[in-house]
Amino acid sequence: MGALVEVDGIHVRYGDLVALRDVSLSVAEGEVVCIIGPNGAGKSTALTAIAGGVAPYAGDIRVGGVSVLGLRPEQVARLGLSLVPEGRHIFGTLTVEENLRIGGYIQGDRAAAKADMERLLALFPRLAERLRYPAGRLSGGEQQMLAVARAVMTRPRLLLVDEPSLGLAPRIIDQIYEILLDLRQRAALTLLINEQSSNRILKHADRIYVLRGGRVQLEGPAADLRDGEAIRHAYFGFGEAPVAPLDAPA
């Protein structure tokens, strides 16, 4: 069985800043894979690159065996991949329903999209109650739910989710993970999720990549990494010599 997504030694930079160096990762059909790493590690850049939002200057990205380099984001989306970006990027002046409809247009089949929306709304009662609201008036948790539901409206095979827990209360974060895992079953989704911390994700993920300084520091099955020591090591880089002294003059 081939990988659904293969990232093959990509390098990404923004002007002079190199955000990813020789990053490789792969996600197989049906897996839940998580990328964790501190601020500025390059997690968002990795997901954005896969979704066609930023072009690597070296390396290759394949979705279902086909290279997506040079494709525009809307073309990548048509390969069955959907991104829930960091900060949710809800269309705040559109209604909740319109936000969902945007996701559905890609199907080109109104009836199917409408049926999808109804099925999804059964999972998101809070959104169902607020269909005619401007989406900008939703709470942070509701907006995150909407962002997930909207992405699922495109009927992706692979859902890329960038820090779904950002700025949300623990109870809400639990709900969101519950829904993501539920959707994974119902919609046969493969999940690639970014998080800053490993707490929750170790429970849910099949495999984990730890990213720091634009490089993959560690990868492996979540089951092998549960004790946390290896992750802490990769995440913070302790023990790597030489480490810049923390009390260096500012």
Add this chain to the structure above:
Amino acid sequence: MIQFLQNLIDAIALGSIYALVALGVGLLFGILRLINFAHGDFITIGAYALIVPSADVTARLLIGGWPWPVMIPMICLIVVIVALLADALVFRPLRRATSPTLMIASFAVSYIIQNGVLMAYGSRPKAVDLWSGANTQVLIGDLRVPMLQLITLAVTLVLMTALTLFLKRTAYGVQMRAAAEDFRMAQYLGVRGNVVIGIAFAISGILAGVVSLLYTTQSGSLSHTMGVPLALFAFVAVVVGGMGSLVGAVVGGFAIGLIVTMLQAYLPPELRAFRDAFAFGFVILMLLVRPAGLVPARSTFERV
């Protein structure tokens, strides 16, 4: 009192024209962050398409001589094609460019169109009589209103309603509003950026085509720079209304129409020559009081 009402109607008719021009400009600004100086020249093209290309002083009607149910769509179609060509040849290759670069590119488009018109039609202004019934007065109570003003107002209302319905009710309209708010996110969801932008150019072309007809009927003359002052006032309208809000563009258009007409009517005669200076003075005052415009918006298509 009657005189004031008469002036008010003039103001609304002039404001309608500015509002239609400002809508065309505002639409592209909303989605592309393009300040399209060539919009005025789109209007010029629509106007010149009415007559036979030649350097003669007296214009002979070409499309302008056709029956209006054919003429109006034809003029709009020509302007739409020009707008789409401008997008395909100039703005599409510049998709990743910054807003100032796009604006400078639109200057280039503007000059190319003006010089093209100059080559095909010569530099002398031409008189055209598109519709002699335009100035027939319609009596409303004690008011005498020229037919053309009523038509201008009606056309403006129809176009605004149609645009609103398009943006609210159609799939492409909703995609356009989404793209105007967050272009990249819309693309991630599969919205075809170039298609949506193309539709925005086409709509702005239709608006420019209609304005070219209304304006030419009213002024009765053509010149290769005729669109420039219209575009200029439309930019002012867009800024006064609130950069990036379509409702603002319309409100701004009517506000500018009102200011210009009232200054024309009530300034002492010796100051009338400086009407536009006073008008722009007003605009600066307005912006000092409300820097974000009359209808500051979080999104271009908010409350459309």
